[in-house]
Amino acid sequence: MTLPPTQDLGHGITLIDSGMHRPGLAACYMMVSGEEAAFIETGTTHSVPGMLKALAAAGLTTEQVRYVIPTHVHLDHAGGVGLLMRECPNAELAIHPRGAAHMIDPAKLYAGATAVYGEATMQRVYGEIPPVDKDRVVVREDGSSLSFGDGRNLMFLDTPGHARHHFCVYDETSNGFFTGDTFGLSYREFDTDNGPFIMATTTPVQFDPEAWMNSLDRMLGYEPAVMYLTHYGKVEDVPALAARLKKDIQYHVSVARECHANDARHACIRERLMAHYLELLSLHGCRLPQEQIRKLLEMDIELNTQGLEVWLDRQQPTITG
Ligand SMILES: [Zn+2]
Numbered sequence: 001m002t003l004p005p006t007q008d009l010g011h012g013i014t015l016i017d018s019g020m021h022r023p024g025l026a027a028c029y030m031m032v033s034g035e036e037a038a039f040i041e042t043g044t045t046h047s048v049p050g051m052l053k054a055l056a057a058a059g060l061t062t063e064q065v066r067y068v069i070p071t072h073v074h075l076d077h078a079g080g081v082g083l084l085m086r087e088c089p090n091a092e093l094a095i096h097p098r099g100a101a102h103m104i105d106p107a108k109l110y111a112g113a114t115a116v117y118g119e120a121t122m123q124r125v126y127g128e129i130p131p132v133d134k135d136r137v138v139v140r141e142d143g144s145s146l147s148f149g150d151g152r153n154l155m156f157l158d159t160p161g162h163a164r165h166h167f168c169v170y171d172e173t174s175n176g177f178f179t180g181d182t183f184g185l186s187y188r189e190f191d192t193d194n195g196p197f198i199m200a201t202t203t204p205v206q207f208d209p210e211a212w213m214n215s216l217d218r219m220l221g222y223e224p225a226v227m228y229l230t231h232y233g234k235v236e237d238v239p240a241l242a243a244r245l246k247k248d249i250q251y252h253v254s255v256a257r258e259c260h261a262n263d264a265r266h267a268c269i270r271e272r273l274m275a276h277y278l279e280l281l282s283l284h285g286c287r288l289p290q291e292q293i294r295k296l297l298e299m300d301i302e303l304n305t306q307g308l309e310v311w312l313d314r315q316q317p318t319i320t321g
Contacts, residue, residue, distance in 0.1 A: 001189055006054050009234050011174040012152075016054045018043025018076070020125065021299070024188055026076045027232050029178060030054050031171070033149025038067040040169055040178045041230050042080030045127040051080070052087060065091045066148040071180025072166035073099040074203065075113050075126050077230060082106065082130030093137045094146060096158070098165035100139050103132045116204055116306065140167060157219065161212020161249075162201060168219060176226035176234075182215055184245045185231040189296055192285035198241045199277065200248040201231070201300060202307035209253050216242055251276060256308040265312075270305040277301070 003024040007015040012033055018026040020043055028051055029040040037060050039051060052062065065088035070078035073095075081103055085091055095103055102109040106129040114122045140146070142158035155170040162181040169178040177183070181201045190197035220242055227235050235241060252273070259268035277297055278290060286293065 003188065005050060006057075007233070009228070011171070011176075013171075013174065013228070014054055014058070015228075015233055016043075016047075016051050018047040018080075019050060020044055020047065020076055024232050027228075027230050028080070029228055030058070031152070032058055032060065033152035035060075036064050036066040036149040038069060038148055038154070039065065039084065040069045040071070040228075041077050041180070042068060042070055042084050043077075044075060044079035044125060045083045045129065046125075047080045048083045048087060051084065062088045063090050067092055067094050067146065067154075069094045069154070069169060069178075070099070070103075071168060071178060071182075071230065072096060072163045073102045073109055074163060074181070075109070075129070077180060078103065079126045079129060082128075082132055085132050085136060086130060091136070093132050094140050094156070095137060096156075096165045096167045097139050097141060100134075100137050102165070104134045104137060106131055112205075116303075142167070157215075159215035159219065160206070161208055161215045162203065163206045164208070164211075165206075168215075170222060170224070174226060175222075175224055176228055177219055177222070177224050178228045178230075179219075180230050182212070182219070183227045183229055183235075183241070184248065185300060186229055186235050186241070187232055187296060189288065190281060190284065190286050192287075194285050195237060196235050196241065197281060197284050197286070198235075198245050198248070199300070200245060200252050200304070202249075202252050202304045202311070204303070204307040204310045207307045207311045209249050212249055213246060216246060252304065252308060256312050260312050266305055266309060269308055270301055273301045273304060 005017050014030045016028045020026045028043050031038045068091050140156040145155040147153045153172050156167045159166050159168045159182040168182050184198050184200050186196045186198045255272045259265050262268040
């Protein structure tokens with residue numbers, strides 16, 4: 001399956017592939033209203049040229065970019081912020097209250113990500129992460145909103161669960177949420193006649209299943225027609241997908257608990273998650289060769305395993321015995 005570098009999703013929304021790791025892994029979104037544009041999600045530093053190309057193709061200049069809006073400060077979402085802000089001189093950075101400091105001084109963020117991914121991967125995948133001038137940062141509290149262009153309104157919802165520095169962005173015009181990682185992962189390679197496949201992402205270090213369920217319920221309260229996932233693209237049939245995602249989050253919790261006492265805890269979790277998805281994908285009607293499915297899921301399952309282990313260690317007093 002080949003995915004194009006950009007897709008027009010209607011309502012002035014363009015998906016731009018971040019180019020990170022492989023096509024179809026991580027999306028950025030450009031939203032155009034009147035004479036202005038906003039970027040939601042920024043991929044990595046290496047994603048910025050593709051975003052500027054899409055901007056030019058829409059007939060807009062970098063001066064017309066009003067907002068840069070990463071859903072949270074994980075580097076597949078916010079890694080390109082510094083460079084994009086440098087390229088777009090009039091843009092303001094709209095960010096979760098817990099994320100702002102990391103964008104103004106990204107050193108800690110970079111070090112944290114290096115601990116997870118290793119130095120070589122950091123250099124190759126993410127490159128440099130320039131800081132953002134604090135005068136250009138606008139913190140968006142839960143329930144606050146902003147508008148740009150012809151009065152296009154975006155509302156911010158605090159959505160912990162995947163990360164505590166995560167908000168989702170509600171777009172009235174399309175009745176859709178830009179969900180970052182809060183609506184899980186849904187790769188287009190796994191689409192079948194049964195529709196999209198959805199899975200949880202429990203990446204280190206702030207996975208919180210109870211908070212996540214609440215965040216999903218709050219989003220569903222808006223009765224959104226569509227969700228724009230960073231990983232990857234637009235999905236519909238929101239209530240059914242939400243129910244499956246909730247089940248998958250619970251499954252991750254039960255696997256973590258069952259593997260906790262295992263001497264090879266990491267391998268136990270990782271192998272059970274892989275077996276779980278191979279089975280679910282087969283039931284979903286996915287006809288890809290098993291080897292290819294394993295390759296597509298490898299990285300997410302490794303990160304999910306690491307995140308569950310961090311969560312287990314945080315929970316330890318209540319779950320041992
Ligand atoms: Zn992500």
